[in-house]
Amino acid sequence: MSRSSAEGFQPVNKDTVVSMWRERFGISEDVFKGFGFFRRGRMIWAFSLPEIPPFRCESIGMRVISMRESPWKPTTYALQLWGRHARKNVIDLNDEMARRFFAGESLELRAQVERGYVVVTHMGSVIGCGLYTPGKLISQLPRERRILDDQNAPEHHAQPGDTQQDGTE
Amino acid sequence: MASEHLERYRDIIPDFDAFLDSMSRPLPVTVRINTLKTSAPELLSRLDRAGVGYERMRWYPLGLRLDVEKPGRLMEFHMGLIHVQEEISMLPPVVLDPLPGERILDLCAAPGGKAAQMSMQMSNRGLIVANDSSSARIVPLRANLERLGAVNTIVTSYDGRRFPEYTFDRALVDAPCSSEGTARRHPGVISRCSVKRSMDLQSLQVSLLRRAIQLTKPGGVVVYSTCTFAPEENEGVVSRVLDLADVESFTVPGLRSSPGLPSWNGNDYGEELVKCRRYYPHENDTGGFFVAKLRRRLSAGE
Numbered sequence: 413m414s415r416s417s418a419e420g421f422q423p424v425n426k427d428t429v430v431s432m433w434r435e436r437f438g439i440s441e442d443v444f445k446g447f448g449f450f451r452r453g454r455m456i457w458a459f460s461l462p463e464i465p466p467f468r469c470e471s472i473g474m475r476v477i478s479m480r481e482s483p484w485k486p487t488t489y490a491l492q493l494w495g496r497h498a499r500k501n502v503i504d505l506n507d508e509m510a511r512r513f514f515a516g517e518s519l520e521l522r523a524q525v526e527r528g529y530v531v532v533t534h535m536g537s538v539i540g541c542g543l544y545t546p547g548k549l550i551s552q553l554p555r556e557r558r559i560l561d562d563q564n565a566p567e568h569h570a571q572p573g574d575t576q577q578d579g580t581e
Numbered sequence: 582m583a584s585e586h587l588e589r590y591r592d593i594i595p596d597f598d599a600f601l602d603s604m605s606r607p608l609p610v611t612v613r614i615n616t617l618k619t620s621a622p623e624l625l626s627r628l629d630r631a632g633v634g635y636e637r638m639r640w641y642p643l644g645l646r647l648d649v650e651k652p653g654r655l656m657e658f659h660m661g662l663i664h665v666q667e668e669i670s671m672l673p674p675v676v677l678d679p680l681p682g683e684r685i686l687d688l689c690a691a692p693g694g695k696a697a698q699m700s701m702q703m704s705n706r707g708l709i710v711a712n713d714s715s716s717a718r719i720v721p722l723r724a725n726l727e728r729l730g731a732v733n734t735i736v737t738s739y740d741g742r743r744f745p746e747y748t749f750d751r752a753l754v755d756a757p758c759s760s761e762g763t764a765r766r767h768p769g770v771i772s773r774c775s776v777k778r779s780m781d782l783q784s785l786q787v788s789l790l791r792r793a794i795q796l797t798k799p800g801g802v803v804v805y806s807t808c809t810f811a812p813e814e815n816e817g818v819v820s821r822v823l824d825l826a827d828v829e830s831f832t833v834p835g836l837r838s839s840p841g842l843p844s845w846n847g848n849d850y851g852e853e854l855v856k857c858r859r860y861y862p863h864e865n866d867t868g869g870f871f872v873a874k875l876r877r878r879l880s881a882g883e
Contacts, residue, residue, distance in 0.1 A: 446706060447732060460706055460733035467710065467745065470736040471723050492618055492661050493730040514656060535627060537619065537660055556724070557659045 421450040421457065421464055421472060429456060429477065432484060437531060438499030447473075454479040458490070485529055488540030488553055495531035495538040502531045503542065503549060510534035513542070514559040519549045586774050587761070590810055593842060594861055603863035608765045610652055612663040613671055613694070614643040616701050617730040619662040627657055640835030643701075644671050661728045666694040667766070669860050669867035673755055673806040674698040676831055676874050681706040683750040688741045688793050691718030693725035695755060700731035709734045710749075714741055742788040744796060751802045752793040756786045758807035758814050762869025765862060779813040786818045794825045797877045802829075805873045810859070812845040815871040819857060820850040826875040830856040837864040841873070 429449045433439040448462045450472065459473035476490035495502070503523045505513055513519060513532060523530075525544055532542040532549070541552035551558075584601055594600045614624050621643065628635055633655070634648030645663075652658055652665050674695050679685045681703045687696045690711035699709050711734050713722055719738050726734050739745065741754075759774045759782060760767070786807070794803050803826060807814050819828060819841075841857030843850055857873040 458732050459735075461708060465708065465710070465735065465747070467735060467737050467747075468739070470719050470738055472735045473732045474727050474730065489661070489727050489730060493732070496618075510656065514659065534656065535630070537623065537627065537657075537662060539656070539660060557728075559654055559656065559659060 421452045421469075423462075424449045424451045424456060432477070433486075433494065436483075436486075436529065437495070437497075437501055439494055439497045443494055443497050449476070451479075456484075483528065485552070486541055488557060491531050491541050492538045495533070496536070498531045501525045501528070501544075502533060503544065504533045504536065505539070507534070510539060511559075513539060513549070513551050514553070514557075516551050516553065516558045516560075518551065520547060521549055522547055523549070584771075586771050587810075593812075593845070594810070595839060596863060599863040600861055603861075603866065604764055606765060608667065608868060609646045609866060610649060611638075611666065611668040611671075612645050612647055612652055612658075613666045613698060614645065615662055615664055615697070615729050616643065617705060618660065624657065624662050627662070631655075638668060638671075638835075640833050641668075641671055641675065644668055661730055664694055664697060664725070664729055666698070667763075667868050669762075669865065669870040670694060670808070671698060672833065672836070672860070672870060673753055673804050673872055674702060675833065676872055677751055677753050677802060677804040679703050679707075679709075679751055684708045684748070685710070686744070686747075686749040686752040686793060686796055687711045688744065688752060688754050688789055689713060689756055690736075691715065691722040693722040693729075693731075695753065696722075696734055697726055697729040697731045699753070700726075700729070700733055703733060705730070705732045707733055710737055710747075711735070712737045712739055712741060712744060714738060742785070742792055744792055747796055749797050749801065752797045752804075754786075754790050754793045754803065754805045756782075756789055756805065756807050756814070756818075758782055758786070758809040759811055760808050761810050762808035762860075762862070762871075765868055774809075774811070776811075776813065779809075779811040783813050783817055786814055787821045790818060790822050791825065794822060794875065794877050799877055799879045801877050803875045803877060805875060807871045808868060809871065810861075810869055812842050812848075812850075815859075815873070816842045816845065816850040816854045816857060817848065819873045819875070820848075820854060822875070823851065823853070826877050828853045828856045829874045829876055831858070831874045833858075836860070839864070841871075 456477040458476045478485045543550040636646040638644035691713040696711040838858040840855040860870040
């Protein structure tokens with residue numbers, strides 16, 4: 413978590429970013445109206461203003477795309493925010509599969525989607541990013557978004573959100 | 582419960598024995614529905630289907646009391662559809678009422694629940710500067726804002742007393758405090774409280790609040806809040822910024838409260854301090870809180 417200045421963020425061409433969401437997921441460009449996109453390192457960040465205010469910023473907005481992979485990979489948090497507008501490359505899981513996906517398991521399944529990154533949902537609510545190859549869905553959830561025990565788990569297994577450090581106040 | 586320290590409030594807290602009794606009971610589990618990622622009907626139907634019991638807050642339609650012990654294990658938490666947030670801590674953003682497109686300062690923002698709540702109020706438009714002086718607290722602050730989808734935020738880590746020059750439409754100062762009002766969750770907190778500690782904190786709180794007012798446009802609203810009962814950290818702080826801002830009264834239908842104190846222990850804070858609101862644990866079955874709504878003077882004598 414290194415300290416960086418606003419100058420560390422370079423504006424990126426909005427059309428490039430918006431067309432990725434449109435081509436891969438069929439998300440309308442209207443969804444991104446008013447947002448700007450910036451690059452730092454190999455990540456693309458979304459922010460609500462076209463220019464970054466003149467502060468020493470620890471971070472701006474939200475990481476939405478990783479350029480480390482080819483093709484570019486959408487972040488789970490971006491899909492949680494915008495994935496409900498997707499018209500294709502969405503896989504909806506039943507209760508049991510959603511639980512296993514949250515546990516970080518790869519799922520054996522066949523879906524009417526293209527190979528590559530997909531929006532994974534449960535009852536229409538977005539879980540996050542998955543990688544689909546025919547017959548298999550691999551979880552791309554960040555480690556801190558995994559739920560390792562089921563609802564009957566013993567209480568001593570702390571989860572994010574159980575403590576003041578992450579979530580509560 | 583170390584209630585000796587709390588005895589000093591016997592004359593100002595109504596129904597004091599009920600207050601002491603509530604302070605020894607655990608807090609209900611409460612969450613806020615994150616409308617950046619879901620809607621109340623969608624979230625409630627998910628809870629119904631999962632068999633999770635809930636009760637909606639009377640004063641805040643996006644607040645829920647949940648009948649679960651570990652909300653951090655719910656799928657809905659990891660989807661960012663809910664945020665685990667103490668009921669009364671949902672109040673300051675409601676009083677501040679930031680609007681889409683405005684520029685907002687959250688001077689003491691960690692762990693970020695209120696900043697993310699303001700993002701939601703602003704439909705992710707405009708700007709929230711979520712500042713916290715502690716680099717250790719920046720990590721959970723960033724993590725919460727990201728999980729909740731707060732795109733209109735930037736995170737900074739300045740000493741709030743020396744926050745750089747800028748003009749905000751509104752500001753929130755949810756100040757570091759002795760945290761007496763969190764004793765239902767952190768029972769050990771009372772044993773660390775003393776008048777001396779409150780007076781030390783008062784200096785810091787006054788500096789933070791004065792800076793926030795200076796950074797807000799003339800006529801702009803500044804909300805000052807703490808989670809303590811100590812008048813030294815509440816009315817005692819607000820009384821020291823009245824050269825810059827006026828206190829305004831406010832009401833939140835459905836939420837019980839007590840008026841601010843015009844004086845305490847021989848200190849005369851001023852009659853307008855009754856416009857502040859005190860929220861005691863036994864009034865709403867919440868933690869304890871203090872909220873003041875201030876408006877920067879059009880011609881502030883700085």
